[in-house]
Each structure stands twice: as structure tokens, then as C-alpha cells.
Amino acid sequence: MRIDCPYCGSRDAHEFAYLGDATLTRPDPAAPNAAEAFHDWVYLRDNPAGPHSELWYHASGCRRWVVVARDTLTHAVGPTRFACAAAEPREGDAR
Amino acid sequence: MRYSLLNVIVNGLTGNRFTGPAWRDAAPKPAYDVVIVGGGGHGLATAYYLAKEHGIRNVAVLEKGWIGSGNAGRNTTIFRSNYLLPGNQPFYEWSVKLWEGLEQELNYNVMASQRGIVNLIHSDAQRDAYVRRGNAMRLSGADAELLDREQVRAMMPFLDFDNARFPIKGGLMQARAGTARHDAVVWGYARGADALGVDIIQNCEVRGFTRDAAGRVTGVETTRGTIGAKKVALAVAGSSSRLAAKLDLRLPIESQVLQAFVSEAIKPLVPGVVTFGAGHFYISQSDKGGLVFGGDLDGYNSYAQRGNLPVIEDVCEGGMAVMPLIGRLKLLRQWGGLCDMSMDGSPIIDVGPLPGLYLNTGWSYGGFKATPASGWCFAHTIARDEAHPLSAAMRLDRFATGYVIDEKGVGAQPNLH
Numbered sequence: 001m002r003i004d005c006p007y008c009g010s011r012d013a014h015e016f017a018y019l020g021d022a023t024l025t026r027p028d029p030a031a032p033n034a035a036e037a038f039h040d041w042v043y044l045r046d047n048p049a050g051p052h053s054e055l056w057y058h059a060s061g062c063r064r065w066v067v068v069a070r071d072t073l074t075h076a077v078g079p080t081r082f083a084c085a086a087a088e089p090r091e092g093d094a095r
Numbered sequence: 096m097r098y099s100l101l102n103v104i105v106n107g108l109t110g111n112r113f114t115g116p117a118w119r120d121a122a123p124k125p126a127y128d129v130v131i132v133g134g135g136g137h138g139l140a141t142a143y144y145l146a147k148e149h150g151i152r153n154v155a156v157l158e159k160g161w162i163g164s165g166n167a168g169r170n171t172t173i174f175r176s177n178y179l180l181p182g183n184q185p186f187y188e189w190s191v192k193l194w195e196g197l198e199q200e201l202n203y204n205v206m207a208s209q210r211g212i213v214n215l216i217h218s219d220a221q222r223d224a225y226v227r228r229g230n231a232m233r234l235s236g237a238d239a240e241l242l243d244r245e246q247v248r249a250m251m252p253f254l255d256f257d258n259a260r261f262p263i264k265g266g267l268m269q270a271r272a273g274t275a276r277h278d279a280v281v282w283g284y285a286r287g288a289d290a291l292g293v294d295i296i297q298n299c300e301v302r303g304f305t306r307d308a309a310g311r312v313t314g315v316e317t318t319r320g321t322i323g324a325k326k327v328a329l330a331v332a333g334s335s336s337r338l339a340a341k342l343d344l345r346l347p348i349e350s351q352v353l354q355a356f357v358s359e360a361i362k363p364l365v366p367g368v369v370t371f372g373a374g375h376f377y378i379s380q381s382d383k384g385g386l387v388f389g390g391d392l393d394g395y396n397s398y399a400q401r402g403n404l405p406v407i408e409d410v411c412e413g414g415m416a417v418m419p420l421i422g423r424l425k426l427l428r429q430w431g432g433l434c435d436m437s438m439d440g441s442p443i444i445d446v447g448p449l450p451g452l453y454l455n456t457g458w459s460y461g462g463f464k465a466t467p468a469s470g471w472c473f474a475h476t477i478a479r480d481e482a483h484p485l486s487a488a489m490r491l492d493r494f495a496t497g498y499v500i501d502e503k504g505v506g507a508q509p510n511l512h
Contacts, residue, residue, distance in 0.1 A: 001403050014405035018395045018510060020349065036495075042507050043347040043438045043494040047336035049398040072350070072396045075403070 004080050007062040013077075015060035021045055022053045022067045022086070049073055055083060098202050117282060118289035123296050126323030127155045129477055130315055131330055132301050132338065134158025135167040136277075137455055137462065138330035139284035139295070140470020141477070143201075146291035148471070149478035154293045155324075156285075157317060159300040163281030166332045166462060169400075169432030171355050171387050173368050173379060174464035175212045175272035176237045179228045182488030182500040183441060184235040189485050190468030191237070191271055197467060203283030206276035206382065211367035213247065213266040215254070215417065221372055225267040232269065242266040250366060254418050261373040261416055272368060274379055280466055303341050312342070312451035328453040328477050330469075333398070333433025335456035342449060346456065347438040347494050349509040352397040352431045353389065353460045354406055358424040360384030369417070376413030378421075385427060388414060392434065392460065394510040401431040434460045439493075440512030441500035444473050444486040453477050454491060459512055 001013040023046075027037035052072045057065050065083035070076065096102065096115060106114045129145060131138045134156045145151045158164075174194050176187035193200075194207050216222045222241075229239035247266045248256060256263045285295055296319065303316040304327065314323040331338055339346050360383050370377040378388035390410035393402040407429065414421050437443060437457030442465065445454050455473045458465060472486035482490065493499055494507075505511040 012405065013395075013403065020396070020509075039495045040345075044345040045336070045347070045349055046340070046345060047349050047396065048340075049334075049337050049350075052396055054396065070395075072398050075397065075399050075401075 001075050001077060003056060003066070003068055003077055005058050005061060005064075005066055006080055006082050007064060008058065011058070011061055013056075015058060016056040016066070017059045019055040019057065022055045022083070117286040118295055121155070121294035121296050123155060123157075123299065123317070123319050123322050124294065126314070127294070128153040128324070129326045129328060130154075130322055130324035131156045131328045132315065133165075133330040133332070134162035134285075134295060134297065135165050135330065135332060136163070136281050136284065136466035137332065137458075137469045137473070139281060139288055140466050141328065141330060141455070141473045142293045142470075143284045143288040143291070144470045144474035145478060146288060146293055149474055151478055152292035154288075155322065156288070156293060156295050157299045157301055157315065157322070158295070158297045161297050162285055162295060163278055166432045166434075167277055167281045169355070169430055170277055170463040171377070171379070171389050172274045172277045172381075172463060173212070173272070173377070174207070174275060175269055175368070176235075176464075177212065177214065177228065177232055177239065177267070177269045177272065178502060179231050180500055180502055181235075183502060184231060184237065186468055186472070186485045186489070187464065188232075188235050188237045189471070190465050193467030193471065194273070194275065195271070197275075197280075197283070201283040201287045203279065203286060204276075205279040205283050207273060208275070208382075209271050209273035210379070211268055211270045212272035212370070213242065213250070213268045213367060214370045215247070215263050215372045216265040216267065217261045217263060217373045219264075222265060229267050238269055238271050240268045240270065242268050251369060253364065253420055254369070255416065258416060261371075263417075274368065274381075276382075277463065284470070301338065310449060312449055324451075326451055326453060326477055328455065328473065330455040330473065332435055332456070332458055332462055335435050335454075342452070344448065347491075348435045348457055349396050350398055350433050351395065351436045351510060352393045352399060352402045353434045354393065354402040354410070354429060354431045355387070355389040356407070356410065356426055357381070357428045358386040358388075358421065359427045361386070361424065371413050371417040374413035374416060376410060376417060378414065378418070386421065386424065392436070392510055393431075397431075398433060399431070400433060434458070436460075436509035436512060438507040438509060439499040439501040440503055440509075442469070442489050443491050444469065444476055444489045445482065445491045446476060446480055448491060459509075
């Protein structure tokens, strides 16, 4: 499996550390349902068989977090982008 | 037909013409009391104990392919009960006890062989940890013995005792642990369940569920038609999230790939199961002579049933560090299985979370050893609508309540368990 790092180019997946589902968003700790929302965020996963958006850390390279589109049925690696670019600014975030 | 020495000889001499099939090729009935999805070891054991211990015989086991074609055929066939935590250890010890009597119970040779497991110790801190673990095992009624270096050497002189980085300083042994023939376990439970009236329905993929207006699960939609059920039980290692998604459920599970390996066959060398304590590598020798070994998960979500080369290299490096003689051996086969990695590395056997639904999942990469106890406790859970005392901690809601069973203590990182 090779991952196309936006900074370093195509590298073996062994250079990267895996974190998991990139579509999860940390909930608001001040929200009234924070305990339930954090349970869902920490523990529950869609765990799809097919296209999966996931976070990989280029530990043996540029040390940046990368969002990788990968198919969990075929291991085919698709487009990648920096996680910081993928993160959507939320209401209340410092700009 | 009950197997005995006499009928093995008679049938052997007559070319097994009169042996007959070990279980019926059942066609699905319109409805059952209990439908178990998944014809692996756990599903079939559950059906067997439902019929045997709880008298519930109107049961179907549905299997997408042929029975035992999933993880039951993709493991490294080890059973043991060397766990640490009170939520786990008594359960696995009961499993070992069931393994000890399984052949007599099923009248089937599952080739259970109590050849022992030795977890190697490479540092003083590790010895302390294994002393603690050994004591925890003995408190639950299991056996555990601390070996010094010379005792390990007498047992396995081929290990690299003076490795500069990972010298072997002893081991924790469980003599009652061992290995079994994985297919025979599946076939034995299938034959036993069938004899008690359970329908085993192969080539029957579950595509969805039927539910009533109150939300209760009332049956399954399959490639062989809709089958009604008072209770639907999922025992589908590797595919739990996929089926749960059809019920709009999300589970605390990531499916990941674990690879295993078999070398070419050699004369008897490894007496039991050995685990390398400084990396992740474990090895045993099959009755055919091949060395069966494995190590870490590949570490990413996968449903591909195959892994990648870096982990093969990593596992073999671990092997070379602890027993360099395997460097001369050729790798015969290598495969990957889907592991339902739960968020604390421990399984889930529970009622719900929907009415009419029962869950058996999250076995991470330790499901084979649990086969008898998993069936035992899951059958109890289905029959009585409450957890068995031995699996009482293995609840789905433990992640919400904080009572996780985290043997390794790494938190919600499925690829690190």
C-alpha cells in the first residue's frame, strides 16, 4: 500500500501511523449532551466496507497529518490532503 | 450416528460408503424461535448449547458461505486462559475447561491438545508483570507457573537466550493451554447441533432485517427468502458493523486485518505455544509439522481479508529475534482474517440493543479460544434474556458507563490492542 503524501509524494504506508476515521468531529464539551456526544465520538464508528476517509500521520516523513481516501475492501488508496486543510472551521473557533 | 472405534474401523474398511453426512443440508423454514446469523465456531456453539442446555431446538444457523469459512478457518488455533482482568479471566478459564471435555461432549475428535503456552520474559519489569498475571490466573482457578531461564531452556533449547537486546530470563507457563483443529471444532459443533434438531443453512446471506411497528427485530431477509424469528442473534465476526448498519446501529468496533503464517512442515520442534515478550510474535507447531505463527495487526481498517508486506516483515523479524533457526524455513502459506477490534480489546456478549436482537461480537483477535465459552454464555443470554455471570462484564454499554475491560490499558485505540 502506498500513500501519496501531499508534501513528500508517494511513500510506503509503513512510514505512516494510522489513527482512523477522519470524518469524526470532536463534540462541544459545553453542550448539554456532551457526555453522550463524547461517548459516540470516542467509541462508536461507522466502520464501512468500502470507501473510508481516514487519518494517517507521516511519522517517518514530513510529520504531518494527512486525510487519505482509501477503500477498505480493496486497499486502493485515493486522493490525499493535509488534515489541517480538511478541517472545517467551526462556529466560535479562533480565526 | 455415534462415532466409536468400531464404526471408524468398519466404515474405514468399507470406504466410508455408509458413513452418511455429519449434518443435514437444511432448507430454511418460514420461522424459528431463534435465528443465529453466522455459521462459524461461535454461532454453531451457541446453537449447540441452546439446544443442549436450554432445550431450545427450533433454531437455525444462517451462513453466507459454507460453515467455518470465515475467521473459524483463519486463526492460529490456540486456546488458553492467561488473562489478567476479573471481567475476562473466569470466562476464558471456563472456556479452557470446556475445551478439556469437548471431544467427549461432542463425540468428535477436535484434536484438542493441551501442549501448554509459555510467555517469554525478557526483563525484570516483565517478570513482575507476569507474576501478577500468573497470580490473577490462579485466583480464578486456572493454572500458572513461573519458569526460570533454565526451565525454559530445558523445554526449548532452540530459543535465542543470549540475544543482546532481548535476553530470555524466564517465562510464564500455562500447561493446560493448547491447540485444537479449527475445522473440526466447527464440524463437531455443527454435527452436535444438527443432531439436536438445529437447522444449519449454508449459502444463505443475510441482506436485512424485518422489524415490527414497535421496532422489535422479527426476522431476517436473506438470499433464500425472509425467515421469521422470535430472537435474532448475531455472531458474525468481522462483519458485525456491516450487519448492525442495516439496523441503523453503530458499534464500538473497527474491522481490521490480522495476518497469520504457516511454514513448510518439519519434524517435531516446538513443544507448545511460545510468545515473544519483547515484540509481538507467537508460534506453535501443527500436527502436520508446519510452524504456525503470527503477530501484530496490520493496523488499519480493512475488509479485504489480506494484509500487506511490512507486517509480514515485522512478524518475521520478531520470529528471528527469538528463534533464529526459523530463518532457514520457507513460508508455505499466509492469510488474513477480519478482526472485529473492539475499543477495549474485549468482546461483547449482550442482549439488545434492540428488542429481539442479541449481540456476540468484538472478539478482536482472540475469538478462537473463546469458542466454547462464547457459545455457552451467548446461549444463556439468548435463552434467558440476561447476561451469564461469566460474561456479565462483556456488556455493550460498558463504554458509556466506564466499565471497560482494557487488558492492555491503551484506551480506545483498536489497532493497539
